[in-house]
Amino acid sequence: MTRKLLLAMGLLLYAALVESADLMELIASKPELSQVDNIIKSDEVLSSLLKSKSYMAFLPNDKALSAYQGVKDSTLISYHLSNLPYLVQDMPDELNTDLVGNPRVYVSKVPSGQPSITGWEHLHVYINDAKVIDANHRAISSRGMKQVLHIVDRVITPTVPRGVDFSQIDLMYLNPDAQKLIEKPRYYGLEGPLSISEFEGRVNALNLHDVYNITGKNTFFIPVDTGINIRDNKTVIDKQVIHGHVVPGKVLFTRTVKDSRDEYESLAFTDNLKVFISMENVSSSDNEDQYYVKSRTIASDVAHMKGTALARIVKGNIPIKNGVAHLIDRPLMLVATNVLAILQRTAQLSMFYDLIKNHNADLKNMMIVAKSLTVFAPSNEAFKKVNKRQLEQIQMNTEKISRLLRLHIVERILTTDELMDRNREPNLQVPTLNKGQNLYFAINFMDTESPVVTVEGAGVTGTLTTANVIARNGAVHIVDRLLGIPSQTVYEKLATDPILSATFNLSQQEGWNEKLKNRDERFTLFVPTNDAWADIRRTMPSAYKKLFMGLFAYHVRNILERHMIANSAFTLEDLLSLTTNATVSGKNIQQHRLNMTRGKVYFQARVTQSFGEYYTDWNGVRAKVIRPDLKCVNGVVHVIDKVMMMNRDVTVSGSAVPAASGLASLVATFFTVAFARALHH
Incomplete structure (x- = not known):
């Protein structure tokens, strides 16, 4: 019996045992829920309900509650309760909560890539923007009804009026959709730097409130006043721009978006105008969460340019009746005045x-x-x-x-x-x-x-x-890099530059390139491009096949070391001073050989009136330096357009490498290699 199976059986047995307890007792048994437990116990009505009725609770742990700056009371806890006791893997994509007005929460499930031990670990499950970190603790109420407890890592904040006498407002504002949110933003604390009155004014002027009361699950991006230049931007916020701030049929909480390349059609997606929306997490380890939203216009009209507009989310994850809203620091689809x-x-x-x-x-x-x-x-x-x-x-x-x-x-x-x-x-x-x-x-x-x-x-x-x-x-x-200041090793340079991938793949044989990771060593490498290797494939198909099949590492090493100077990092200027008696602009440039790790290679310069061209030359193979001076923290890479090799470099007899299969075979291999080296070098 496997360890995973035993663990699963143990967890199921534990679940069966705790079903004799009600939800209140289950919560009290969790040390990480001590703050929630105290809040619930202070409300007799809520305590009684959790003991007797069918409930699913998705409760924030103590760490989450400690970080929360809002009011921590039984009203807040009610937004973390639903009367349908789902296991986490069975949750629908939206749930009505127990808070007054029954505002809903939204469930997002993202594959985790992990094995499922107890039925849910293969998923990352989010309720609004809170992640489920522990799940499926079962209980049974005093009336014999099923109950389930899940634990989340954030407080889930409802969108409810603040500082307002509920008896004096329309009940529809207790559970607002996007239209109600932009109509009465002050009800929900959206004032001062979070004021959205300018954008709401444009929505009202264009009679587009119906955009914000569409039913279903949608995402709305709303610019704050400070991001709207009244003189320049206000009038260009037209119907299409407002449509470009809405993603219909998709609820996007910030933490549920894992890849910035995931794009969603906005409402501004018609025959003539096509605008995509995407979100990106740009948070760093030492900062709070930072998220951006991008609009990408791929088909434009007279009034709207192609290109990307970028806005920072200044207040995100506002749950509403018809989805979620995010406040952003400037409008989408609009171009800036200058770079x-x-x-x-x-x-x-x-x-x-x-x-x-x-x-x-x-x-x-x-x-x-x-x-x-x-x-x-x-x-x-x-x-x-x-x-x-x-x-x-x-x-x-x-x-x-x-x-x-x-x-x-x-x-x-x-x-x-x-x-x-x-x-x-x-x-x-x-x-x-x-x-x-x-x-x-x-x-x-x-x-x-x-x-x-x-x-x-x-x-x-x-x-x-x-x-x-x-x-x-x-x-x-x-x-994602500051150009001009190296931060990569030679190894990392080869591994990440797409035009050098063939050389990198070849250099991995028998770990030849491991030395290139050493930040204390220095290397000069002439690296053939992928096109250079493609030329070898056309002109020397047999040799190419042998090199890349992985069984001829000895020959690969010989060829690569012909392209490398170990223990020194030479820039183009250094190479010229080593191999000539004049500067680039001078005359009578002479040719001298470079001492490579294996053998010698000519380095040449050809100077014209306006620029110089630089070449390596080995046994008649002339390679042009097409990208010089790729500086790394432990060396310099020069990209060349030819591979310095010949067909006979991969000539073998009997096996790909010298093998200990008898003295005669070893001696024969030794003389073959020695003769080849004498010819080539």
Whole structure:
């Protein structure tokens, strides 16, 4: 009998034993529910009901109650009770509660990827935004009715009028839908910085209240007043924009959205206009939860531009009769005045904005007045990945900080649509504001609905986590790396750069690439692109097959070590000084060999009037350096367009590697390898 089966039987036996107790006794037996227990015992009516009637309780533990800032009384507990005793895996997607007016809660179930031991562990179950962390404790009331207890990690807060005499208001406001919420926001504490009167005014002026009383389960995003520029934005909040703030037929609480790539059609999804909505968790370990909502307009009309608008959720998870509402800090679908405004207003870009504001006033002004710019803006989390001391040293040097900032900016509008169209260009690149420095792009179409776009600048590769945030004078793409300051090892660089995946996969044989993880070592690596290996597959199909089948690790090692200089990290400038007697702009450049880990390779420079081209040359195989100086914390990678190998590199006799199958075989293999090395090197 397996351990899991024994555990399941034990839990079932325990459940059978506790069914002799009522729900009150069961709650009292849980130390983590001591605060709830005290609240319930202080209310005789509620205590009596929990002893005698059929109930399902989903109660917050002591940690959750301690963190809750609101009133902690039996009224609050009533919102955590339902008179239908469901096991957690059997819960429907909505439940009426025992609170006055019977406001509902919403149940979301997300696969956990874990085995189901007692029937529910294969799911993450959320009730509104509270997660079930313990479930299916059964009891039986004094009248013989079934009862069930679940424990959640947050207090579930009802949307009820506050500081209002219930006898003086319409009963429909006790359990409001979205329309009632925006009509009487003060009833529910939505005033001051949470006031939504400006947006409600536009809804009223356009006679669109019916949008907010649609039945069913929906998600509504409502901008607060401080995010609406009365002079510029108010009139452009038209019918389509208001529709773009509603996701019909789907309840989205923040914690239930696990992947920012999950997009939902908004009400603004018609023949001519198509707007998707998605949500993203940008919380970090040392901050409170931060969530953003994005509108992505993929089909536009005269009044509405294509692109992404980004808003921060300032108050989320407001449960209402027809779904859930979130208050956001600015309207969706509207473009910002300029790219600097996007950086300034987006909390997750505050560190990048502060760098510009504090260290480059000219660049700041340019981002306001320029007609067309694209900014690849690193998020705050990206800054946390770099060496803090190194960044501080760069900030102390005016020239270095200027170059670092300008590396992230392109003097034209560049959207991901254009990058997709140009994806077949070899070595897709765009010049930055730093003369001579380019950004390189790669697109992974493994997920055709949401292709992954990566950008590389000065050797650092980042992924676009939010693309095409549109301003009137350009676009902003949020990136998960600070370009120009290495934070990855050579190993991590190979593992994450999509155009180097073939070399990385090959280097994994017998753990050859494990050495590249060592941050105390230094390496210079000339890395062939995937296209370079595709060329080997066309021209040397037999050799290619042998290398990638995993049985010829010895030969793989020989080839890879021909592309590596161990114990040194040489930039392009270093390589030129090693192999020439002149600078790049000089004449009479001579060729010299580099001492690789295995053998020697020529390094050459060809200089024209405007730029230089650089090559490695080995036995007539001439490889162009197409991306130099990809700096890592333990070395430098130079990307080349050819593999330095020949067919005879993979010539074998008898087996893929020397095997201890007899002295004659060993001697024969030794002379074969020695002869091959003499020819090649």
